[in-house]
Amino acid sequence: MSNNNLSESVVKSMFVAVQRGYVYRAYPTDEVKKYFLQCFGAGRKMYNLHVDRLYQYLESIDYQIGERIDTKELKNKIPSVAEFKKMFVDSDGNLYLYNVDAFACNEAKQHFYKALNEFNKIAFQKQFKKSALKRKDTMGKELSFRDLKVLPKFHSKKNNNFSYTTFNQNGNIQINENILTLPTAQKSELREVKVKLKLHRGLPKDSLIKNVTVSMNANGEFYVSLCVEFALEITDIEKTTIILGLDYSQSSFFVYSEGKKANYPLFMRQAEERLKQEQKKLSRMDKGSNRWNKQRKKVAKIHIKVANQRKDWLHKKAFTLAKRYDMVILEDLDLRSLSQNPDYAKKQQDNGFGNFRLYLKYKLEQQGKIFLKAPRTFPSTQLCSNCGFKNTKLKGIKNINIREWDCPKCKCHHDRDVNSGINLKQYGEKHIHEKNLLVSYLLKYKGFARLPTVSSTD
Ligand SMILES: [Zn+2]
Structure with a gap:
């Protein structure tokens, strides 16, 4: 392997494949907004179906707190995403989980198992939520596995779980000028999903969009986070002096x-001070009242x-x-x-x-x-x-x-x-x-045959 002899003086630069995240404000039309909300809802539904089956499973095996959960066995007890989709109809009799981007449901399943793995790592610690411990102290309510920290919980609309991720397949995600095109579902009423973005800075030249996460914040504003891959030239600096x-x-x-x-x-710090004041005001209001709602939005902002x-x-x-x-x-x-x-x-x-x-x-x-x-x-x-x-x-x-x-x-x-x-x-x-970054790259990847990937988000 003669590549090992490469030194700084020979190679001055190289290209590496880099993945990076870009976040933009999005302005969907009412029609597209409705579709996004359906996608968020479908993902939430799919996640909650998994949580529901998990709880049923834990009850059926008389789960003891502190034990790891056998994900392999659990997987056999939970229907597949496709099977779940066939089970649910809306008030008009439509199989509504088919109306949205297929990735929205699949991702929910991935998130569920990821959360479950996180739980398994700390299961032995038997950590309970603070609120549950308080309930036990004040009302004598017994603790159950549902009160365990990190164990997957039902997602509610109130938790601000408003997002879904979709992946580029054969170029079905594109950006032209400031319009982003996203894939839709075969059964959706919407034939195409196009969203206007506020491109405060452009994407790198010749970049490929790998995936997109659409989300809505507490103010009802939409954002898209694009994960893009592009070739970045890394140049070697002559001398490391400063x-x-x-x-x-x-x-x-x-x-x-x-x-x-x-x-x-x-x-x-001043903004944080103000945030504290507004939060205090919020805590004094009647939960669910109009004033409370207004104040909640103010705090979120x-x-x-x-x-x-x-x-x-x-x-x-x-x-x-x-x-x-x-x-x-x-x-x-x-x-x-x-x-x-x-x-x-x-x-x-x-x-x-x-x-x-x-x-x-x-x-x-x-x-x-x-x-x-x-x-x-x-x-x-x-x-x-x-x-x-x-x-x-x-x-x-x-x-x-x-x-x-x-x-x-x-x-x-x-x-x-x-x-x-x-x-x-x-x-x-x-x-x-x-x-020396450049030299270490070269040694690691033996030259330019294979591009290493550097990941980062901003
Ligand atoms: Zn000294």
Whole structure:
């Protein structure tokens, strides 16, 4: 295999197949809107049929809490999607599950089993929903498997489960100018599904639409999320010279190894403050009343606005970093376990560091630059970036409040986050050669014969 001899100096760029998500606001006509709602409804129905059969099954086997559910056996007890479709007629006697995109029903089944697998992973933990535990405490209501966390539950219209996904088959999903054409069902009254989109930015050149998710939010606004595949040229940068270590920070989102802080914008906190107020108002109103409904929509609107502002900020920040630096190193934070720590949880969940990491990764890699996570075992917080002394007094979440410290060995004074950023930078400098993206691609895929796929969403 002579390909193994390829080096940076020979190959300057290569194409990789990249999949990426693009979300657009959609403006369906009333007719198409009706069809979309039918698709959402059919998916929900199919999901609920599976949940219903699951509960019947669990009762029939006298399911004991803590056990895994035997999905193989369950599959034998649940009718196929085609069989379910034959069972249901609407008030006019139509087999209405046939009127919608076939994928809407199939996807519901996939989602159901995915949820069930998630449940099986934690079944042994015997975790119950908070609301169920409360009911037990206050009303003495016994807990059953229906109260278990993560076990698939019935989807109701109130839960905002308004979406369905369809896949491109032989080019039946297309986009022309700003009109998206989607497949319909043979038995649907609708002969074609065409939707106008607000294309605030175009799709990459020569991209292929793989699948589309249509969704409706709490305000009744429609969105489509297109997953597209395209060839992206990755160019190698001559030299990796400008390196950044980046430390996650509670108060300012992250801290640069140069000492700067990425200040989380104030406007977002203000919006969050307002959201809190409006939510408080909502909680005081009579549930189901006209005023309550109006207020609920108001709250939903602020939620959407805050989410959009945050996403926009994260993208811009990631873009700026990817433009300026050749390599960025950050710690491989376990965001999930952090979010389970009550002191951390609230803030960490809504500031979107996980998404930021993802945006930064693909924005760097598409320029042939390097994104590196230092392993969890690397003690970036505890090491003195000046002499290398390991200060175990800083270890663990309980010592998170030590913001500044002096190295007992070299007496150097440190800001916790900045020191950690410098350590990450030094880690990156040491491991730079292992991480040349282009070379690692070439070795992995033995040249250009097969295109690797890099997946990401934005
Ligand atoms: Zn020191």
